Amino acid sequence: MKIIACYSNKGGVGKTATSVNLAYALAQGGRRVLLCDLDPQGASGFYFRVKPSKKLTDTRFFEDVERFTKAIRGSDFDNLDILPANMTFRDFDIFLARMRNSRSRLKKALKAVKGDYDVILLDCPPNISTLSENVFRASDAIVVPVIPTTLSQRTFEQLKEFFREHDLPAKKLHGFFSMAQGVKSLHGDTMDEMRREHGKRLMKATIPFASEVERMGVHRAPVLASAPSSGASASYGALHDELVARVFGK
């Protein structure tokens, strides 16, 4: 099982769109996926039309296996379940540790309901906090959308700095350019510069700025499901393939 976190310390970079489409693409690829909506704005659940559960606000939530498994909701798509938002995260690292430990009650409970997952995808809130640090430690990969602007360039560097300071392996970072606009020469220049500077920490796949992605809020479904033949879908497909190769190997 792999834990993949989708994270950005800057808002409005297409992070939730990435989580939603990656989760969908991974599930379509035959992997059993649990998408955890950790962002209090609750958008990834919204895109799958899953209503947040009231029971999830309890602080001791993750100590309670039964309630945890009950909070998971099946999406409309095969192999893809959602853990809706609206929870407090105090014990989230405990949750992740238990997901890792095959002998934990949590893991056993999931296995019992055939809910053992190949991938846990975390849609993380946009701030560096104790939660983030725990999530970074627990994750196999941190996917970071970066808008190719000077400001985003700085936040990506800040994130790398945070990793260095906290002794976290920078290898876990997998950045990619998001909402890229080919017509803007600034975007092009920034992308070239960042690729030189960050090398392998940036993936080749780039998600363009596209109206289909904007319209996800209207369709309330992943672009890959609502507009499978669109350019944006092709980009998310490429991002998925590249990430799978990096995380799962060939």
Place this chain on the structure above:
Amino acid sequence: MIPDDTKLYFMSAAALEGLSDAPAGGLVPVITWQEGVSPFQVRDTFDRELRTTGRMLIELEGGAEVLSPGSGSAAQPDVGGTRFVADFPEGPVKAALGGLSPLRCLLPVGAGHLRRGTLSLLDDEQKTRARAVLLHLDATEGGALTIVQLQGLRGYDKALARLREMIGAAGGKAFGDDTAYTQLFPDLADYTPKPVVPLDRETKAFDAACDIIAAYLPVARANEAGVIADDDTEFLHDYRIALRKVRSVLSLFKDVYGAEQTIELKGRFSDLMAATGRLRDLDVYLLEKDAFYALVPDSLHVGLDRMFALFAEQRAAEQQALARHLRSAAYRKEIAALCKLFDKRRKLARGGKADKPAYDFACRLIWKRYRKICTIAEAIDAETPDHEVHELRIHCKKLRYLMEFFAPLFPDGPFKRLIKPLKKLQDNLGLFNDYSVQQESLQAFLGGLDGAEPGNLQAAQSVGALIVVLHGRQLAERARVVDSFAAFNSAETRQTFRDLFHGGKE
């Protein structure tokens, strides 16, 4: 009550459409059908192994899908047209076909067109809360069937329970019995290789004999087409078993038919069987091919290749000859005449015991046969010649036939407790016999080999080695006979035989 974990249901198309308007507890039922239809074919073995185990194999455009009551549906691409279960590539379909005889070919049961769809329960945000995959089968032969496969979504158990209720209320039935087949293919003929012939204690022996024969003749007839088409080797096997049952009724039910009548009938049925013997022998050799290869070292396999190539050639010729025979006017006339004879029964000459009540008749025959077996078996030791062991085997076989014919007259439990150890004894004796017969026919094969022809010397070496191994095996089985019989004839067996067939007396 349908158990709560049922995944597969079936219902009529009209009942399904009615679900659109059914109350759904605040949810909205939505049925959507995919565009277009695709051809399908349902296949099963001739003796309906899938149907009798509640499963359905649906073949479509290269792929196949198996519906099983326990596990729902299993699908696999690129397995279309696979004839034997062993030839399926490993995968969910092969797994779902588990338990099928490796010898039986999967034959078309019926065909038609299939449409796929979904039945969903949506909430006020258009989120699916529960779903069922729909499979609508429209048979060319006239029947139709909608299969509903429930798919729960995690965290929405209530909606799933609601959907299940709705399907039940609309007349959906749990998939897994015969009804789905009869609804889809209403004109499907009945077939069972082991017909149960109802008897009661007062049934006259003559009627019992005629009933059994009249039940087995159609079994033989039902297998003719498969023998002619050479679909699989079990057709001939079952054809022969049916005729052998008839013959054993004729020889075991003594004095039920007139003496001359019995001789005449035995002759006619022997003639029918004689035409099939050689092909069956060759089938057995070819089915056992791998086992024969395993008996001799690799260096001798070349010779076996030669032998089995010859067998395969002979088999092809025998099969064609038998097919010609079964298609011939003479055969058709003869078998039709025999069927008529046992249906009408007026022209059958009755023997002295024709009017005996079946129960008394059965007890006497079974008891006598059992005593005979005991007498022979008790005399067997290491010095006993082989032909006496063969004798024992034949008597055991006859006892088994008698017990099976008359099974409806006796209590189930004690009867089964006798059959089980008897089967074990028969297995031992059967192997002893098989090894001995195989040696003889391999000897005959050797005798027929032209030594001058290239390759035949190698074949002769291999066959010689095979005979040595088979002889060793025969001796080993021979050595087990005394113990096998002792295991069969336990104090409990003896008492049960006395109780059931001899009024509890010695």
